[in-house]
Amino acid sequence: MGEKVPRLSSKVAEKSETLERCECKYTLQSEADLMRMVFECRETVGPANLNEKSCRANVLSALALEPGIDGIILADYVEAQYGGGAIELLRGMTTLAQELARLSIRDPIQHYFSSKELPAASLGRQKAMCQACPHNPTSVFPTLEKMLVGSPVRFYTEFAKIAKALDRPDRPNTCNPCLTATRADLVYVFGEAEKIRAKILYEGFRIVESEDSG
Numbered sequence: 001m002g003e004k005v006p007r008l009s010s011k012v013a014e015k016s017e018t019l020e021r022c023e024c025k026y027t028l029q030s031e032a033d034l035m036r037m038v039f040e041c042r043e044t045v046g047p048a049n050l051n052e053k054s055c056r057a058n059v060l061s062a063l064a065l066e067p068g069i070d071g072i073i074l075a076d077y078v079e080a081q082y083g084g085g086a087i088e089l090l091r092g093m094t095t096l097a098q099e100l101a102r103l104s105i106r107d108p109i110q111h112y113f114s115s116k117e118l119p120a121a122s123l124g125r126q127k128a129m130c131q132a133c134p135h136n137p138t139s140v141f142p143t144l145e146k147m148l149v150g151s152p153v154r155f156y157t158e159f160a161k162i163a164k165a166l167d168r169p170d171r172p173n174t175c176n177p178c179l180t181a182t183r184a185d186l187v188y189v190f191g192e193a194e195k196i197r198a199k200i201l202y203e204g205f206r207i208v209e210s211e212d213s214g
Helices: 012-017 055-064 085-103 108-113 122-132 137-150 152-167 173-207
Strands: 028-029 034-039 071-075 080-083
Touching: 012 173, 034 055, 055 085, 055 137, 080 085, 085 137, 085 173, 108 122, 108 173, 122 173, 137 152, 137 173, 152 173
Parallel strands: 034 071
Antiparallel strands: 028 034, 071 080
16 A cells, blocks of 8 residues: 655755655556556545646656556545556656656755865855755756646746756856856756657647657
């Protein structure tokens, strides 16, 4: 039986707003070589609808812990069942959310300044600068994760805003290694997000985009 689990980016949760999740627990049911995850929505009066962010956040967190799931059932008075392409899409979102959580643990001070022999006063100023920096990966990537899980339709809007701000950041030269790494990470994230978008287009409209499509 599944138990309540922490958010995917629990290590950096203090850096971002807490995303509300419903409290529905789940059981695993095996039938005809298929493994299904059954959420008991009746017991907690959960929304039982993956269009609701609290329900979606709970399901994605559970999927991160359970490999090999073939189907999901939201067991309310009317059951909602998800399989096939829906599971692939949810798995893709789970994987990307985990990657965003991984990218968010790159602390600039530890990564770029801990090995340098800086005077205490200089190190203190650098720490304050990093903590206040809007491009700090410990705040940028949890923000994107929150958008992906809680409001996918706003993910690209938030991504574009972050990417535009990184084009010409008003930061000193000491920040360049961190900014360069963050840009590279965002390129990677964009590529993974595009795979999810392509899956949505295919499942919803059977559209396959060519390599040179805009």
